[in-house]
Structures are given as C-alpha cells and as structure tokens.
Amino acid sequence: MTTDIDIQWVAVLKALAHSTRLQIVMELLKGTKCVTDIHDLLPASQANISQHLTILRHAGIVDFTQKGAQRCYFIRCPELVTGILALLKEDPPLLGKKRISCCSAEAAVGEENR
C-alpha cells in the first residue's frame, strides 16, 4: 500500500523532523546562505551542518549553486516549507496538552468518558 508518493512525502517529513535541520531551513527561508553562514548561526559543527544539508538536498528540499569554493544553499520549494511552518505555527492550541472532547459526530453516541 505504500505508494511512491507516500515514500516521497515521508522523506520530506523525515528531513524536516530534526531540530537542526528545521533551523537550517528556517534560516534559508530568510535568504540563500553558504555553509559557513549557517555554521555561524547554529550550534553545530561544520561537518554536521554539511551532513544535514545533504539530507535536506536528498529529500529535495534544498539545492545549491556554487560560487567559487562556496556553496550557496537555498530552499527549492519555499511554498511547501513556509506552508508547513505556517500551519505548525498556527496550531499551537491544537498541539497543547489539554484534552479536546471529540467533536466528531460518531463519538457523540451517548456517554462521555474520561
């Protein structure tokens, strides 16, 4: 049942599902940056940043252009990334700890539970 599309989706979500990579992506949304720039901004080693960028690139989220010895990384799909971040940002109430009683019609069949 796992379609090719699913696999791509999972790869994208997995690539974003890491604190350092999410921060890299957020920085790149502000503008193209080379590895050193990112290294200066985030608390991770150069090698580690490079590894994360490779993962993001394989997921299709970033790409780079070469400028001399530098590689200028940029987000390939800003709408996708900003969209996902906007949804996450928007939804804190839903992600909160409080229980929301189910609004779904089906569950309303009578007794409430705890």
Next chain:
Amino acid sequence: MTTDIDIQWVAVLKALAHSTRLQIVMELLKGTKCVTDIHDLLPASQANISQHLTILRHAGIVDFTQKGAQRCYFIRCPELVTGILALLKEDPPLLGKKRISCCSAEAAVGEENR
C-alpha cells in the same frame, strides 16, 4: 537555540514521518476508527498499530474516546494534518529530480562575510 516550540514542531513532524503512521492519519481523516478498523485496513500487526497510535497521541495529533472495550481514535487537528497533506500533494513538481538553476538573488552575499 532549540526552543520549546521547535521541539513540539519536530515531534509533530517526526510523528508524521513514517509510512504506517501517515497512512493511519489519512484513514482517520476520513473518519473516526477503532484500532481493529485500522488493523483491517493496513498491513501491520495490532501491536504495531497500537504503538504507532501511541506515538501519534503523544505528538498531539490524535486522541481517542472509549466506547466499551473499543478506543475510537480521531484526529485532533484536522486543519493541520489536511493542510500538510495538501501541501505535499500540491508540490510534486518541486519534489521532482530536476535541477532548478538558482534565481541568483544570492549573488549579494559576496565578499562581506568571512
């Protein structure tokens, strides 16, 4: 700096970044289902489905109401989940393999950084 928000976001993304869990979530978007229902729909063991549901619940994505011995699981934040899925669905061209040459806004980065 890894903020609390980041951690929550990463938890949500990580929870969605698995084929089986993504399929569970897509099924639940169609309507509330109990564990057995999901088990009948997906190729995974009951124990495994239950484990994945626990992960989704801890991430705040699903919750359940109890009906006798059954637990009726539902999506707690349908807007968030449908939103993310819609973005992923929408963006296949961006996730494709083709190289996009840089739009060169980055040229400004130039010499001023070390």
Next chain:
DNA sequence: GCCGCATATAAGAATATTCGAATATTATTT
C-alpha cells in the same frame, strides 16, 4: 467470579540516525 474481545505494554533483536573526529576534496591565491 470467569470468559472472550479489544487494546496496550514489555522485552529484545534488527536496523537506522546522529554526531564527533579525522581526513579528503575542490577552488582560489600566491
């Protein structure tokens, strides 16, 4: 109480991720 159903949890092996350290590669400058 006991039974059967629905679901959860524990334990453990297999596998995958993460990250640091060291090294390699590539491009530029001298």
Next chain:
DNA sequence: AAATAATATTCGAATATTCTTATATGCGGC
C-alpha cells in the same frame, strides 16, 4: 606547485526507532 579556505566524506560509537512475540490490562456479558 604549495598554501589556504570552504565544504564534503568516511568511520565508528552512542543512541534511537522499528517491529515481532509474548504477555498484560480493561471492559462487558454470563
């Protein structure tokens, strides 16, 4: 060609995830 700067890759250990098997828990009916 050598030195240097920017970045990537390899290796290995620590840690985390995934999944299976077996067992446990909770619920309703008898």
